[in-house]
Amino acid sequence: MRRRGRLFGKRFKLTFGGLLVLSAVLCALLAPLLAPFDPYQQDLLARLKPGFWSPHGATGHWLGTDNYGRDLLSRLIYGARLSILVGICSMLLSALIGSLAGMIAGLRGGATEQVIMRFADAQMAFPDILLAIMMVAALGGNALNLILVLGISRWMVYARMVFGLTRSLRQRPFVEAATLYGGGQFYLMWQHILPQVMPVLTVVATLQVAQMILQEPALSFLGLGLPPPAATWGNILAEGNTRLFAAPWIANLAGLAIIILVWGVNMLGNGLREQYDPQGIGR
Amino acid sequence: MIGYILRRLAFLPLTLMIVALATFIVLRLTGNPVDIFLDINRTPEQVAALTQRLHLDQPLPIQFLIFLRDLLHGDFGESLQFSGSAVAVVWQRVGATLQLAGAGLGLGLVVGVLGGIACAVRQDRAADVLISSIAVVGQSMPSFWLGILLIEFFALQLHWLPTSGYGDLRHLVLPAVTLAAILLPNFVLITRTAIIELMGEQFVVTGRSKGLSRARVLVTHILPNAVNPVLSFLGIQIGSLMAGSIITETIYAWPGVGRLLINSISHRDVPVVEASVFFIATMIALANLMVDVLQMLIDPRVHRA
Numbered sequence: 001m002r003r004r005g006r007l008f009g010k011r012f013k014l015t016f017g018g019l020l021v022l023s024a025v026l027c028a029l030l031a032p033l034l035a036p037f038d039p040y041q042q043d044l045l046a047r048l049k050p051g052f053w054s055p056h057g058a059t060g061h062w063l064g065t066d067n068y069g070r071d072l073l074s075r076l077i078y079g080a081r082l083s084i085l086v087g088i089c090s091m092l093l094s095a096l097i098g099s100l101a102g103m104i105a106g107l108r109g110g111a112t113e114q115v116i117m118r119f120a121d122a123q124m125a126f127p128d129i130l131l132a133i134m135m136v137a138a139l140g141g142n143a144l145n146l147i148l149v150l151g152i153s154r155w156m157v158y159a160r161m162v163f164g165l166t167r168s169l170r171q172r173p174f175v176e177a178a179t180l181y182g183g184g185q186f187y188l189m190w191q192h193i194l195p196q197v198m199p200v201l202t203v204v205a206t207l208q209v210a211q212m213i214l215q216e217p218a219l220s221f222l223g224l225g226l227p228p229p230a231a232t233w234g235n236i237l238a239e240g241n242t243r244l245f246a247a248p249w250i251a252n253l254a255g256l257a258i259i260i261l262v263w264g265v266n267m268l269g270n271g272l273r274e275q276y277d278p279q280g281i282g283r
Numbered sequence: 284m285i286g287y288i289l290r291r292l293a294f295l296p297l298t299l300m301i302v303a304l305a306t307f308i309v310l311r312l313t314g315n316p317v318d319i320f321l322d323i324n325r326t327p328e329q330v331a332a333l334t335q336r337l338h339l340d341q342p343l344p345i346q347f348l349i350f351l352r353d354l355l356h357g358d359f360g361e362s363l364q365f366s367g368s369a370v371a372v373v374w375q376r377v378g379a380t381l382q383l384a385g386a387g388l389g390l391g392l393v394v395g396v397l398g399g400i401a402c403a404v405r406q407d408r409a410a411d412v413l414i415s416s417i418a419v420v421g422q423s424m425p426s427f428w429l430g431i432l433l434i435e436f437f438a439l440q441l442h443w444l445p446t447s448g449y450g451d452l453r454h455l456v457l458p459a460v461t462l463a464a465i466l467l468p469n470f471v472l473i474t475r476t477a478i479i480e481l482m483g484e485q486f487v488v489t490g491r492s493k494g495l496s497r498a499r500v501l502v503t504h505i506l507p508n509a510v511n512p513v514l515s516f517l518g519i520q521i522g523s524l525m526a527g528s529i530i531t532e533t534i535y536a537w538p539g540v541g542r543l544l545i546n547s548i549s550h551r552d553v554p555v556v557e558a559s560v561f562f563i564a565t566m567i568a569l570a571n572l573m574v575d576v577l578q579m580l581i582d583p584r585v586h587r588a
Contacts, residue, residue, distance in 0.1 A: 122301040127525050130564070214425055217428075218530055263420055
C-alpha cells in the first residue's frame with residue numbers, strides 16, 4: 001500500500017535504485033574487461049578530443065579524452081572502483097565505530113554514556129568537511145587516509161541512533177533475562193542488541209554511503225583527495241574544472257556519473273527505509 | 284527561559300574547548316608540525332622559529348595549556364604568509380563570508396520553504412512530483428558541479444555574470460545561488476513532509492470541518508506549526524552551510540574565511556589555519572545557539588521536557 005505523500009512506491013525505489021547501484025558495482029568489478037583503454041595511458045597527440053557527439057572526435061574514444069589524452073570512458077569506469085571502494089569502506093568504518101560506541105553508551109549508561117554522547121554532540125556541531133580537511137592536510141591524501149578520515153568524521157551519526165535504540169532495548173524482558181543469566185556485555189551486544197538494531201542500521205548505512213561518495217569529490221576539488229593521476233570521479237571533475245572552456249564534457253560527464261550513482265544509492269536507501277524502518281527511527 | 288539561555292551559554296565554552304582540543308590534536312599529534320608545515324628546503328632558522336612559536340620543545344600537555352592561554356587572549360600568532368596577526372588576517376575576510384552565507388541561506392530558505400509549501404499543497408499531483416523529484420536529484424548533486432555548470436552557462440556562454448571574484452552585486456549572484464542550491468533540496472523536502480504530517484492532525488481537520496477554507500487553514504493552523512521542524516532542521520544545516528561556503532568560496536575565488544583556510548593549508552600557514560578553523564567552529568556554535576533560543580521563543584514546549 002502506498003503511504004500518503006510518498007513519491008513513487010517502495011518497490012519502484014528498491015528496484016530502480018538497486019539496478020543503478022548494481023550496474024555501478026558491476027562496472028567497478030569488471031573494470032578491466034569493460035574499459036576500452038588503460039585509464040592511465042597518455043596519448044599526447046590526442047589531447048582534449050571530444051567523443052562520439054562530434055565529428056572531430058578521436059577514433060575509439062567514445063567519451064573523448066582528457067588533458068593528457070587519456071580515455072575518459074576508461075577513467076570513469078575505473079573511477080567507479082575507487083568511489084565505491086572509498087564509499088563502502090568508510091561507511092563500514094564509521095558504522096563499526098559508531099554502533100560500538102552507541103551500544104556501549106546505551107548498555108553502560110552513567111559516566112561512560114556522558115563522555116561518549118557529549119563527544120558525539122560536540123563533533124556533530126563541527127562540520128565534517130572541516131575535520132576531513134584538517135586530517136587530510138596533516139596526514140596526506142591516499143586511499144587509506146581518505147577512508148580513515150571519512151570514517152571518523154561520521155561515526156556519531158550511527159552512535160546517536162544506536163544509542164537511542166539500545167537504551168530502549170535494555171528495558172526489554174529478553175535483554176534483562178540475558179543479563180540475569182550472567183551474559184557479558186559483548187555477548188549482549190552481539191547476540192541481543194545488534195540483531196535488533198540491524199534493520200535501521202542498514203538503512204542509515206546505505207544513505208551514508210551516498211554522503212561518503214559525495215564527500216570524495218568535494219575533498220578532491222579542494223586539492224585534498226587522492227593525489228593525481230588517480231582516476232577518481234572527484235579528480236576527473238576537478239581536472240575538468242580547469243579545462244571548462246576547451247573541454248566542458250570532462251567535468252560534465254564526471255558530474256553525471258556521480259549524480260547517477262548517488263541518486264541510485266539514495267533511492268535504494270529510501271526504499272529500504274520504507275521497508276524496514278517505517279516509523280523513521282533512523283532519521 | 285532566561286535560565287535555559289544561560290545554561291546553553293554555559294555550554295558554549297565547553298563546545299569551544301572541545302573544538303580547541305580537536306584543532307590542537309589534529310594539527311600536532313598527527314605528526315611533527317615541522318615536517319608537516321615546512322617543506323624539504325627549510326632552513327634551520329625556519330625550524331627554530333616554528334619550534335619556538337608552537338612551543339614544540341615543551342611536553343604536549345604544557346603545549347596545550349600554552350595554546351589555550353593564547354586562545355583566551357585571542358592570540359593565534361603571526362601569519363606566515365601575510366603580514367599581521369592570524370586573527371587580523373581572518374577578521375578581514377569575515378565580512379565576505381557573512382555576506383555570502385547570509386545571501387545563500389536567505390535564498391535557500393525562502394525558495395526552499397515556498398517550494399515545500401507548493402509541493403505539500405499539490406500533494407501527489409504533477410507539480411509536487413516534479414519539484415520533489417528535482418529536489419531528490421538535487422540532494423545527489425556534488426555541490427561544486429552545480430557551480431561549474433552555472434559558470435559554464437551564465438559566465439562562459441551568455442557572458443551575463445562574472446566567472447569569479449568579489450565586487451558588486453553581480454559577483455554575488457552565482458556564489459549565492461550555488462550555496463543556496465546546497466540547502467534548497469533539503470528545505471523543500473523537510474517543509475513538504477512537515478506540512479503533510481500536520482495535514483492529518485485533528486486541529487487541522489477541525490478547522491476544515493468548521494468551514495475554514497484550505498488557504499485559511501494553511502496560513503493560520505499549519506504554517507505556524509511547521510516553523511519549528513523547519514527551524515530545528517536549519518540548526519542541523521548550519522554545519523553544511525559553512526562546509527558549503529568553503530567550497531563555494533573556492534569555486535568563485537570569493538575572498539572569505541573558507542578560501543583563506545584552504546589557501547593557508549596549502550601554504551602551510553599554521554596560525555591562520557588554526558584561527559580560521561576556530562572562527563568557523565565558533566560561528567556554528569553561535570548559530571546553533573541562536574536557532575535553539577529562537578525555537579524556544581516560538582514554541583516554549585520544545586525545551587521544557
